[in-house]
Amino acid sequence: MSKIVILxxxxxxAESGLGTFRDQDGLWAQHRIEDVATPEGFARNPGLVQEFYxxxxxxxxxxRPNAAHEAxxxxxxxxxxxxLIITQNVDGLHEAAGSRNVVHMHGQLDxxxxxxxxxxxxxxxxxxxxxxxxxxxxxATRPDVxxxxxxxxxxxxxxxxxxxxDIFAAVGTSGNVYPAAAYGxxxxxMGAHTVELNLEVSTASRDFAEHRRGPASEVVPLWVExxxxx
Ligand code: BJW
Numbered sequence: 001m002s003k004i005v006i007l008x009x010x011x012x013x014a015e016s017g018l019g020t021f022r023d024q025d026g027l028w029a030q031h032r033i034e035d036v037a038t039p040e041g042f043a044r045n046p047g048l049v050q051e052f053y054x055x056x057x058x059x060x061x062x063x064r065p066n067a068a069h070e071a072x073x074x075x076x077x078x079x080x081x082x083x084l085i086i087t088q089n090v091d092g093l094h095e096a097a098g099s100r101n102v103v104h105m106h107g108q109l110d111x112x113x114x115x116x117x118x119x120x121x122x123x124x125x126x127x128x129x130x131x132x133x134x135x136x137x138x139x140a141t142r143p144d145v146x147x148x149x150x151x152x153x154x155x156x157x158x159x160x161x162x163x164x165x166d167i168f169a170a171v172g173t174s175g176n177v178y179p180a181a182a183y184g185x186x187x188x189x190m191g192a193h194t195v196e197l198n199l200e201v202s203t204a205s206r207d208f209a210e211h212r213r214g215p216a217s218e219v220v221p222l223w224v225e226x227x228x229x230x
Pocket of ligand 1: 180
């Protein structure tokens with residue numbers, strides 16, 4: 001029974017109305033990465049960073065999974081072997097579609113983290129720099145997301161899963177951010193069949209044996225049907 005590992009990025013949630021990062025009009029066209037996605041930016045201006053994530057938390061709460069999220073949930077429930085989703089996305093659309101085996105390597109918008117004591121709890125709709133940690137009482141709360149220079153979550157599950165995968169698919173990710181950008185190359189070297197499903201050629205395309213071009217809501221359900229027939 002084959003083990004399927006799927007890496008997802010912002011492109012899978014684009015058709016649910018959530019902006020990607022690096023596309024034209026994406027989030028990085030409106031905000032400087034170093035201001036909103038680094039620990040240093042947060043230290044300089046926590047109010048600006050909290051506003052950025054408050055707005056995205058509200059958008060994500062209103063978004064609904066699309067046909068691509070739903071197809072991956074169907075793959076997990078109907079495939080006889082293991083299916084693991086490694087998502088770089090901080091929205092909850094995979095879980096909303098019914099996926100259960102999901103690693104959020106870049107954190108989750110609906111979680112809060114205390115950077116003084118490490119406590120984690122469900123994020124309120126609106127977070128502010130004056131908020132205090134429910135565990136230690138310090139004014140040290142932040143969104144539980146992974147910024148540049150921080151270590152992604154779930155590496156202890158991700159590394160063995162890549163080594164063990166029979167099929168590795170990447171959906172809607174530009175291949176610009178490490179370590180996720182190297183997963184295709186890594187899984188291929190470890191013996192997996194690799195397939196990239198993306199709107200366009202990405203920075204990591206050359207690392208994949210097979211390519212499916214098009215919107216995730218179209219190419220992912222077709223690919224899942226093939227996986228379930230195989
Ligand atoms: C569609 C579509 C549709 C559109 N259908 N497709 C030099 C060399 C190598 C590495 C480094 C280096 N200098 C620094 C580093 C490391 C650094 C890094 O990668 N920097 C790069 C800039 C080079 N990485 C880190 O710091 C990471 N940590 C780390 O490496 O720790 C060391 C360590 C690792 C492992 C073990 C031990 C130690 C942390 C990275 C954190 C990234 N954080 C962000 C923000 C998260 C919170 C938030 O959401 O705000 O994560 S940045 C942002 O980019 C976000 C995303 O998850 C991530 C990736 O973006 P993604 O998903 O690929 O989106 P886009 O917009 O780029 O692409 C969308 C794609 O979809 C496009 O291709 C479209 O065509 C496509 N698309 N519509 C299908 N409808």
